[in-house]
Amino acid sequence: MSEKVFVESLDPSYQYGYGVLMLKVIAEHALSELSLGGALEELRILVDMRKPLVAVRALLGPPLPPIRVMDCARVQEAADGIHVVLLDEGQAPFLAKLLREKFGGSLEQLDRWEVVVPAGAMPAKELERLVVSHPQERMGERIMDALERVIPVGFRVRYAEREGNSLLILASENPIPDGWVEEVKEALRKPPSPIPPEKMEGIRRKVEAAEILPKFKEGAMPWRL
Template sequence: MDPMEVFKIEVTGQEEFGAKKYRELIMDILQDLGLIRSIGRLYVYVDIFKPFFAVYGLLRSGIPPLTVKDVGDVLRVAGGYQIKINDEEHMADLLRVLWERYGRERVEQPARDIVIIASDTSPSGLMVADLEAEFLQDLTDALVRVAPEGFRNRRNIMTKDSFFFIAAEESLTPVMVSEIKGKIREMENA
């Protein structure tokens, strides 16, 4: 069963095999990059004779930014605050943010998973990483990987809740883009 609510793929000509294989390929790549759960609907339209490759997708609800309290427990100690790190994945980002906010001389790391800050202001609310931006970067990477390799004229329109990606061999013209948009709309309404 597909983890997505809707996943449609349409290819011009007698290319049923290609459509089936591209479906598997897209699933494999999205799964590899851990993106599949964040995409609700996906429409893929390929015209082999023009040729171009287009993907339109609707994203599931936005991902909130990661803050200091999400990566560790913040405790008030004598002379400042202590952060006990639970998730080491974002350690480098956390230290960079703390150094920027408090200065290197006020951030101390006596143990691998302990950081002490000499300050009266709590670091709990500081943003460690913008997960949504990372997700969008990964998504762009996935789309470039999915598109056939020779299709190097690309357009990628990303909004808060959707993305629209076109890749073609020839230059993209406004006529072509509106034609593709029309096709995708037809697929959506079918």
């Protein structure tokens, strides 16, 4: 699997500093915990401890199509109406909401998996095409959640920019001048520089042994433990 998470320091003297290495661990953990591996093509993080500044650029993957009734349930016509049998439990609340909105109290609930839509209420083929949920919207929320986990608590001054499939966020404790934005964009024009695996081995062992990750969920900053 190709590497997706890159963390680099804008200060050459701190290229493999503790904060840089920890941010990579945190970012990888966030993507894994939120199941975002397929939603992002690349997550690139630039840090400068002197300013201080954290910049996160996410390249989003192809948009996800909407989930329709036919994607998560089996639709069968019968003498008593149209039977809708749930196949994907993850879509259960969205499907239930859709059917209630469309058919209200006329639905007959046979069990937790199956309901009957009254005969003549809607053609079965039309019912199959109804949109149950929009995964892209929920994916966007999870991506923002991941980015918030990467940005240290206290970095409340933000600059955000969205262009095409690229989302860029700068965060700092201090006002963000235009010069910082241009510095980050200039750095992002260059190919990412992966951290050598041997640099990550030690920090990963320390994280596993000391259970450091929960501290970051509580808001500790990588360079201020």
